[in-house]
Amino acid sequence: MKNRKAGSRLVYLGVIFCLLVSMIFSGCSSPQPVTPQRNSPVPSAPEATPDEGPQYGGTLRIAKTEDALVLGNPSTMFRQACSVFGAPAIEKIVFFDSAGNLVPGLATGWDIDSAANTITLTLREGVKFHDGTDFNADAVKWNFEKYLEQKRSELLAIESMDVTSEYTIVLNLSNMDNMLLPNLANVTGMIISPASYEQNGAEWAESNPVGTGPFKFVEWKRDERIVFERFDGYWQEGKPYLDKVEFEIITDPMVMKAAFQRGEVDAIIELTENVAKELENVADYRITKTGLPMRLHGLFPDSNNPNSAYADVRVRQAVWHAIDRDALCHAVGLGYWEPLNQAAVKDSWVYNPKVKGYPFDQAKAKQLLAEAGFADGFKTTIYCLNLPPLPDVATIYQAFLQDVGIDAQIEIIDKGRFDVMVAGGGGWEDGLTILWSSVVPNELTVQSRLMSRKVSAARLPSVYFPDEYQDLLDEVIFAPDYKTMQQRTPALMEMMTDKYALVPYMYATNGIAARYDYVHDDGLYETLFSQWTPQDAWIEK
Amino acid sequence: MAEVTTTNEILSGNAPRTNELRRFMRVFLGRKVVLVGVIIILVLIITALFAPQIAPHDPIKQNLRIALQSPSSEHLLGTDPLGRDILSRIIYGSRVSLAVGFIAVGVGGVLGMTLGLLAGYFGRIVDLLIMRFIDAMMAIPPLMLALVLGVSLGGGLNNVMIALGISLLPTYARLMRGQVLAVKQADYVKAGKVVGCSDFRIMFRHVFPNCLPPLIVLVTLNLGVAILSEASLSFLGLGISPPGAAWGAMVYDGYTYLMTNPLLSFAPGICIMLVVLAFNIVGDGLRDVLDPRLRGTI
Numbered sequence: 067m068k069n070r071k072a073g074s075r076l077v078y079l080g081v082i083f084c085l086l087v088s089m090i091f092s093g094c095s096s097p098q099p100v101t102p103q104r105n106s107p108v109p110s111a112p113e114a115t116p117d118e119g120p121q122y123g124g125t126l127r128i129a130k131t132e133d134a135l136v137l138g139n140p141s142t143m144f145r146q147a148c149s150v151f152g153a154p155a156i157e158k159i160v161f162f163d164s165a166g167n168l169v170p171g172l173a174t175g176w177d178i179d180s181a182a183n184t185i186t187l188t189l190r191e192g193v194k195f196h197d198g199t200d201f202n203a204d205a206v207k208w209n210f211e212k213y214l215e216q217k218r219s220e221l222l223a224i225e226s227m228d229v230t231s232e233y234t235i236v237l238n239l240s241n242m243d244n245m246l247l248p249n250l251a252n253v254t255g256m257i258i259s260p261a262s263y264e265q266n267g268a269e270w271a272e273s274n275p276v277g278t279g280p281f282k283f284v285e286w287k288r289d290e291r292i293v294f295e296r297f298d299g300y301w302q303e304g305k306p307y308l309d310k311v312e313f314e315i316i317t318d319p320m321v322m323k324a325a326f327q328r329g330e331v332d333a334i335i336e337l338t339e340n341v342a343k344e345l346e347n348v349a350d351y352r353i354t355k356t357g358l359p360m361r362l363h364g365l366f367p368d369s370n371n372p373n374s375a376y377a378d379v380r381v382r383q384a385v386w387h388a389i390d391r392d393a394l395c396h397a398v399g400l401g402y403w404e405p406l407n408q409a410a411v412k413d414s415w416v417y418n419p420k421v422k423g424y425p426f427d428q429a430k431a432k433q434l435l436a437e438a439g440f441a442d443g444f445k446t447t448i449y450c451l452n453l454p455p456l457p458d459v460a461t462i463y464q465a466f467l468q469d470v471g472i473d474a475q476i477e478i479i480d481k482g483r484f485d486v487m488v489a490g491g492g493g494w495e496d497g498l499t500i501l502w503s504s505v506v507p508n509e510l511t512v513q514s515r516l517m518s519r520k521v522s523a524a525r526l527p528s529v530y531f532p533d534e535y536q537d538l539l540d541e542v543i544f545a546p547d548y549k550t551m552q553q554r555t556p557a558l559m560e561m562m563t564d565k566y567a568l569v570p571y572m573y574a575t576n577g578i579a580a581r582y583d584y585v586h587d588d589g590l591y592e593t594l595f596s597q598w599t600p601q602d603a604w605i606e607k
Numbered sequence: 608m609a610e611v612t613t614t615n616e617i618l619s620g621n622a623p624r625t626n627e628l629r630r631f632m633r634v635f636l637g638r639k640v641v642l643v644g645v646i647i648i649l650v651l652i653i654t655a656l657f658a659p660q661i662a663p664h665d666p667i668k669q670n671l672r673i674a675l676q677s678p679s680s681e682h683l684l685g686t687d688p689l690g691r692d693i694l695s696r697i698i699y700g701s702r703v704s705l706a707v708g709f710i711a712v713g714v715g716g717v718l719g720m721t722l723g724l725l726a727g728y729f730g731r732i733v734d735l736l737i738m739r740f741i742d743a744m745m746a747i748p749p750l751m752l753a754l755v756l757g758v759s760l761g762g763g764l765n766n767v768m769i770a771l772g773i774s775l776l777p778t779y780a781r782l783m784r785g786q787v788l789a790v791k792q793a794d795y796v797k798a799g800k801v802v803g804c805s806d807f808r809i810m811f812r813h814v815f816p817n818c819l820p821p822l823i824v825l826v827t828l829n830l831g832v833a834i835l836s837e838a839s840l841s842f843l844g845l846g847i848s849p850p851g852a853a854w855g856a857m858v859y860d861g862y863t864y865l866m867t868n869p870l871l872s873f874a875p876g877i878c879i880m881l882v883v884l885a886f887n888i889v890g891d892g893l894r895d896v897l898d899p900r901l902r903g904t905i
Binding site for chain 1: 667669671672674688689690758848849850860862863864865866867
């Protein structure tokens with residue numbers, strides 16, 4: 067009797083197990099194509115095509131995995147990614163076109179006087195903030211003062227400002243900073259209403275964006291959604307086309323992808339590479355990646371420590387030679403990453419084709435290690451933030467370094483410790499730290515922010531930056547004009563890479579976005595990840 | 608049919624012990640589902656012990672050219688994004704699961720039982736101090752406690768095992784204290800005191816062994832809990848450092864490939880499920896045998 071009872075239990079367990087397994091595998095079957103649920107009303111008129119031009123109405127729903135930290139007070143917005151959320155409401159002084167050139171935004175023109183160290187901005191007339199106040203030179207001056215109060219490195223060169231007319235402002239610089247104007251196309255170029263800020267305070271402003279943009283802020287439910295609605299007083303006649311823009315925060319990338327495939331959102335941004343790969347062959351979707359790279363990733367050595375193996379340039383060169391960046395970009399980047407031989411991508415004007423770099427050559431790496439006195443290799447640590455896919459990348463580095471005799475242990479570190487090591491200036495010992503930096507607006511920003519003595523927003527005391535290099539870097543950044551900066555940059559790249567191998571840069575990532583093909587002219591992740599065109603976006607009905 | 612104990616067996620002193628063992632085996636293995644659980648645990652132990660001999664490939668050897676391959680005769684469960692053999696990583700991952708299970712339960716069990724024994728035996732202020740401390744620990748969910756301890760200790764497998772052990776400690780302490788409070792009223796304990804035995808001797812010679820049966824059941828059940836918790840912590844990135852293989856970490860690594868390469872997550876996930884299920888079934892079986900209230904009903 068007991069045996070029969072036990073046997074039947076076994077049968078039940080077996081059935082439950084089979085059900086579980088079948089449920090799991092049925093969940094893995096190819097998803098059925100789903101007709102997207104559009105929230106815009108179905109038009110009774112004949113269907114329009116993109117050739118007929120933009121159509122009015124509808125809501126553009128965009129999903130992202132991470133919410134904004136600050137939405138409406140750009141002076142405290144230290145993450146470029148936050149400006150994507152603010153863009154519908156807050157406009158910038160200038161913008162980038164798809165080729166990376168500056169185009170007018172709230173400024174219609176600019177005049178750089180290298181001899182006098184001034185930049186004169188001519189501002190757009192007839193523009194109003196959402197609160198009804200006028201946009202003018204006083205508003206711009208007030209905004210820049212807020213940035214300077216926060217000691218934003220992007221605008222530190224501004225010594226004083228003169229409002230010479232209602233729509234003209236002169237920026238007096240301590241020395242010519244060629245990164246200043248491009249920085250006005252980023253967070254530090256975002257202009258908010260001084261009246262609303264003064265009336266409601268800084269804390270209110272952080273979550274209530276009041277700018278001159280095509281959409282007015284409606285609500286922000288943290289980690290849930292941000293909603294904007296059409297601003298009828300927008301200065302570009304006939305725009306915007308959409309009634310609403312909504313950001314949905316879906317923290318899990320797989321859930322975000324599923325929501326997109328179900329048609330619950332119209333576009334998703336900052337996709338992981340494998341999700342993008344999965345979606346790229348579906349006819350209904352349009353995938354774009356930023357024209358300019360999003361981040362440069364490198365292995366930052368503790369070369370400033372005289373007892374470290376990395377204090378020897380030959381060891382840094384060996385690290386660079388040891389790692390097959392092409393294979394790495396193919397395996398983990400799935401073709402979306404670009405392997406680097408210097409701190410710039412090939413299409414960039416910063417890139418110097420004369421830089422020899424360090425192609426993948428493990429025999430050469432071993433030779434360099436032997437010359438440096440490490441013929442038997444050495445032990446080291448790779449410090450890696452616990453953020454996918456970085457642990458995978460660290461594992462690949464480890465295997466390649468092992469091939470040339472460098473015995474690397476991977477230490478996965480949490481965000482708190484990472485911040486202390488990197489942003490807090492705590493540094494690290496006997497190892498390489500996987501670090502990256504946003505490329506906004508070009509790769510020189512990376513060097514400017516991480517390595518310049520004069521700018522130095524982030525301090526990296528563990529990494530060796532020779533005086534000769536830092537002098538040249540400052541000569542480039544603070545060159546009298548943009549052309550001179552471009553002329554001096556190749557020498558900088560050569561010195562950084564071929565002479566000193568300061569930081570073995572490995573690969574550049576791009577921001578990736580996907581949207582349904584009925585979404586047009588959104589500009590999401592087409593130029594920079596921090597810039598898009600909500601005023602031009604429209605939905606085909 | 609009742610078993611008959613002969614006079615000779617009684618005189619030789621073997622009869623009760625032999626009968627008890629027979630009853631244990633009859634009740635414990637009488638349920639086939641328990642037998643299945645035992646077999647799964649034995650397979651786990653053998654796999655963990657002989658992983659280098661069983662695994663078809665080096666679990667950490669990368670080959671980026673064969674990344675994310677489907678199952679084939681060369682790689683029975685396919686390869687991961689770094690071109691490593693999934694089956695070999697699962698086989699080596701069993702070592703981590705087993706080590707975590709036994710060490711975490713060992714740490715939690717030894718500390719918890721000792722504290723419970725001291726609290727139950729000495730009572731008064733000792734009991735008050737220990738049990739309020741245990742109450743405070745129980746106010747924090749075990750996994751949360753392990754997570755906080757893991758982060759504080761710095762991550763890594765050893766620290767995770769210690770953290771998990773500490774998070775399991777309160778249940779052992781409370782159960783042991785309850786058992787001790789009951790057992791210390793027994794006549795043989797009082798007799799020990801009368802004849803002048805030391806507290807240490809009474810605690811560890813007479814009280815402790817008589818408190819063990821329910822704790823053995825708890826140990827078995829907690830082995831599954833520890834394995835599952837390690838998987839959760841590895842999933843959160845607090846477990847074994849790359850490139851080592853652990854089932855929880857493998858589930859996490861494969862998570863973003865669920866649609867394209869489901870085996871990356873499901874294969875280690877199913878292993879976790881089976882092993883935890885096996886430990887729970889065996890724990891239930893042991894309870895059936897050792898629980899005096901069930902004696903005679905099974």
